[in-house]
Amino acid sequence: MTTATHPHLAGVATIDRRDLAITGMTCASCVANVESALRGVSGVKSADVNLATERATVELDPTRADFPALVRAVERAGYGALALSADQKERAVVEDRERAARRAQLVSLRRRLVVAAVLASLTMIVSMADLLIGGLADAPWRAYLGFALATPVQLWAAAPFYVNAWGAARHRQTNMNTLIVVGTTAAYGISVVATFLPQVFANAGLDPHQYLYYETAAAIVALVLVGRYLEARARAHTSDAIRGLLALGAKSARVRRPGGTEEDVPIDELQVGDVIIVRPGETIATDGLVIAGDSAVDESMLTGESVPVEKSAGDDVAGGTINASGTLRFRATRVGADTALAQIVRLVEEAQGSKAPIQRLVDRVASVFVPIVFVVAAAAAIAWWIYGPEPHFAYAVTAFIAVLIIACPCALGLATPTAIMVGTGRGATRGILIKSAQALEMAQKIDVVAFDKTGTLTVGRPEVVDWVTCADIGEDEALRLIASAELRSEHPLAAAVVEHARAKGLELTEPTMFEAIAGSGVHAVVEGRDIWVGNAALARAHGFAGLGDGMLSHHQAEGRTTLVATIDGQPGAVLAAADVPKAAAADAIQEIRALGARTLLISGDTRRTVEAIAKTLGIDEVRAEVWPEAKAQMVAELQQRGHRVAMVGDGVNDAPALARADLGIAIGSGTDVAIAAAEIVLVGGDPRGVPRALRLARRTVATIRQNLFWAFFYNV
Incomplete structure (x- = not known):
């Protein structure tokens, strides 16, 4: 059951949504009869009945109508009805x-x-x-x-x-x-x-x-x-x-109590904040945040991706996924009907x-x-x-x-x-959540696909893409010292340098002195070495004058961010970082174009950066330095020119455009606001889900048309 009221009007009647399981229906005429019976109940605003799922969704004024009245109306019409409660335990009993x-x-x-x-x-x-x-x-x-x-x-x-x-x-x-x-x-x-x-x-x-x-x-x-x-x-x-899908979840969880003891707890008794232990090969009981341990988690049943995802402290885990290797200790953040898996099932239903x-x-x-x-x-x-x-x-x-x-x-x-049930069910198994049948019907009409950049087509964080050492102490040693200097910095570029060094297997050392210089970079002492890391102006003021200008100009022209480092007053290194495209982004763009749709990149980033990404991926058109309101306006302009537009995004700034588009597609790793505004959600964040969703919609609608043709042809 859901409730909605108008946010600006006092005294407006509350509208509740109630779900019923209907029995005894055999044809479309039965659907019309049940809908007519439900709409005849005083206080009912609308009633939709689906023959394939045997479900009725009713919007009503709860002060004038309730479950018993709805059930009686259906039974008087000659059919059976079971009330589906919002409470998950009660609903499970009814569904059983x-x-x-x-x-x-x-x-x-x-x-x-x-x-x-x-x-x-x-x-x-x-x-x-x-x-x-x-x-x-x-x-x-x-x-x-x-x-x-x-x-x-x-x-x-x-x-x-x-x-x-x-x-x-x-x-x-x-x-x-x-x-x-x-x-x-x-x-x-x-x-x-x-x-x-x-x-x-x-x-x-x-x-x-x-x-x-x-x-x-x-x-x-x-x-x-x-x-x-x-x-x-x-x-x-x-x-x-x-x-x-729900049956794949764990039946119990091993919970660590404050005294250090462990006990097995039924899944429906878990509470937010419980600390849960999951060993290799076990199913993760509920959604949570890893607080200790390292492992690879098989998330294929949730995202459709077959490659296990590495998890360590600070990473999220989802209930129903399988812990493949090491032991993890995590704190439950969502339980019961609030878990990602339960929400996916509800969306599909x-x-x-x-x-x-x-x-x-x-x-x-x-x-x-x-x-x-x-x-x-x-x-x-x-x-x-x-x-x-x-x-x-x-x-x-x-x-x-x-x-x-x-x-x-x-x-x-x-x-x-029936075709819609199969289409949405097949999409769910491939990490494509389709929220409504209207989305399927609209998806097959799309001729323009507009993308946000950051987090949608790119990984959403800077990575080191080029590295040149100027010091005579060796490339790895220079990188180790510079990354150690960045250990205490909270800047995303610093995190990119540290991650790059660790990926090369380098052991980093905590700096004995660290100073963050706002808007410029950092100054640190590592193993007695005096190190400055930051923008070109900072580095040149501390021993890097006149060096690396050609590399800086090249990377800036490509829309990348550069860092310059000095070690003991001597040139140390020039680094280039960028929010790189996702591995599958180029394939996704090619597949969309093969479907006959134009591609458009809309981003608030600088024109140089956006154009560089668009060129790399083969995107048809670019709009850069765009505010969220302007994104929605650009979508509206395309619609006014007769285009059917799909908007793909992941952030709060994309929500207006997602809502304004003919079809909103959200990356599942994005914000709740973006996901709520979209009609289709890509659970795994793979941009190839966009052409997959479009192809699935086209096949489903083609099946519907074939079914209807033969149904009418047979009857006529």
Whole structure:
């Protein structure tokens, strides 16, 4: 349940969102009936029902409507409803009941299907006995045997159709079951009359044996049950695939208590702040911050990336991922429904339950489809009765039954949501979280993809990209002394130098004297050596005059930041640092262009830096030195020129543009504000997720269109 109020208006009614699990729906007409019932409850503002997920999402005024009222309305319409609480424990209980009911439904459907299939097959053989053995056309036992075989199918195997159709009829509604019941009952009923009251037909000069339709009624029931069983099994498998993500989580956690003792604690009893021990091969119990230990963590189930990620003190870990090597001690930062994995599952479920604009159109068509089918069936029967050949009655009945059965709109109701379920589920397994069906439908229309730079296409922190030693003490020794001088600095460039030295395996020494010079650099003494590290002006004032100018100019032209160092008053080294592109960024840009979309880089960084990155990656167009508000305005300008724009970003400054774009795509490693403003989230931060999401959307929408074409083609 979520709650929303207008931030500027006092006294405005609070709007709550409630979720229901709906049972008993079989077609798009059922969706329309349930939505109509829910919208008829006083206080309900909107109601959306999804056939594939069997979920209803209702927005209501909690002072005028509540769960019991919603459940009663659904039950009065002839369907079942279970309230899904916001409390995770209560929700889990309801969902367990729902899964148990779904399994029981599958078992029941399978039994009915087997019986119907066997008896329908035997009924077909009996109906064709005269073709197999001559002289049996008028044998009276054929009618009695057909009745004996078809009756269990009609009265037991088809019983759920009757129950559902009767529930709809009581509320003056129709659905797919209405068509099936009327059609098969007409076929079965006229056959019963021909079997036990043959004089009715004989008195009219008709042959009663020509009005035996037992095989038709039984075959229709069997075929519909095949479809129902396959649909129910597909829905169960798709839902279980997403819920299975949660099952990958740990069932308990090893918690270290303040006294130093350790105990195993059930996962639902963990508290924020608990210190948890996880050993190699174990599943990390919940989200947290590493406070001790080093390890590699397999995050593939969360991000889709197969390479384990190195973790050490200060790094975040996510619940459900697997600790691959060393022992880690971490402090829980999020538990239960607040963990990343639980939020991912919730996002996917909401996306699967949402409706694409094309599905809303389908639902409106399907809601009036059944009454239209009855009208067409009646018209066909009348036409055959008046204009058809002899026997008129037989042809009229056959036409009436055929139209009712063939025109069932079941495929219309599942064509879109089933494809959306598969698309969003497949995206989730690849680290692409799609928040809504609207995002899928919009993604396939995108023709311009605009990127933020820092953290989106680049690693988001400076790295040393070039290094020239001017001292005569050797490259590694010079780097070791300069990095040691930077140990106490908190500047990102200092961190880049230290990381570069450690990556080369150098042992650093704490400086005995350290001074940070604001806006310029640092001064330190390391192992008795006097070291200055900073911008060119600082270094030249302490022994670097006239050296390295060519290298400085080259790197500045490339948009890189330079550091100059002196050691004991002599030139030490020139370093160049830059926020380098992610390893996969160039591939992502090439893949997007191959899809026919233009690429645009929008950044608040200097033009020189932005143009250098764009040139390296092959981006079509650049906008530099742009404020957050201007990013959103640039997106709006592209839209005014007729483009469908996707914006890809990771920071607070990207949120306005993400919200303004036709499609917002957030890097999962970014800020909560950016992720909230986006319709698609790339969990692993890999920019190749952008073209993957676009391709997935195109395939999903293409599947929807194919499904709808065949559904309409079949019905028409």
